[in-house]
Amino acid sequence: MEPDANATNHSEYQFPNTRWSVILDAQGGDSEIRDRALGQICRIYWLPVYAFARGQGLQPADAEDLTQNVLACLVDKGGFDRVAEEKGKLRSFLRVVTKNYLRNDWKKAGRQKRGGRDVLLSLDHHDAEQLCFLDSMGSESPDEIFDRHWGLNLLDRTMERLQASYVGEGKGEMFAVLSCVLGRGGGGPRYQDLAAELGTSEGAIKVAVHRLRKRYRRLLKEEIARTLGDESEEAVEEEIRYLFGVFTR
Secondary structure (H helix, E strand, O other): OOOOOOOOOOHHHOOOOOOHHHHHHHOOOOHHHHHHHHHHHHHHOHHHHHHHHHHOOOOHHHHHHHHHHHHHHHHHOOHHHHOOHHHOEHHHHHHHHHHHHHHHHHHHHOOOOOOOOOOOOOOOHHHHHHHHOHHHOOOOOHHHHHHHHHHHHHHHHHHHHHHHHHHHOOOHHHHHHHHHHOOOOOOOOOHHHHHHHHOOOHHHHHHHHHHHHHHHHHHHHHHHHOOEOOOOHHHHHHHHHHHHHHHOO
């Protein structure tokens, strides 16, 4: 899959720096590609690790420290070197690494005190708490919490890329008006109301909404493919079904 042409101007979305396959390919290879890929993964996917820690009962400050420690261990100790290609999903790998760290290193050595190592990310657990929607977790297991936030992360990044592409085309206002139709099963705004807001015809709105949804799905597939060792259409669709299933449990 090729990346969205309008999104490649944003360094955080540069292809192929966030692809899971790059880490597999870069083991023992180009250190610059590897380091950039690891840095991207740490910055992008920290929230599911944090949410998992909170789901295990850790307090916010402890969850923040554990998140830093897990990511630091992956970078410092070459944790990604231990993954085999057949494991194939960055989601599954990071979840297992987090569980193992919590079970073995965190409780054995005691909590790594703040300031005890270089900080990889600037995390504000107050912001993280808001992002976690902890009050809505209810009876979710830590694994379900991790996967739900993994999915929400992918959806958020897809929306960011989609918005960037529309803004880059000078269609920022169109996106702002039409984006409300994404993710709705029904009961959304009427096409005639959207048409009136944008000063166009209802027919033109139907076409624009169709194109918006088509581009959104393409970008979502790209984001998911970046997290899989197997980037085939079948593997991507399977991951989409799984993640959307997490939201409906």
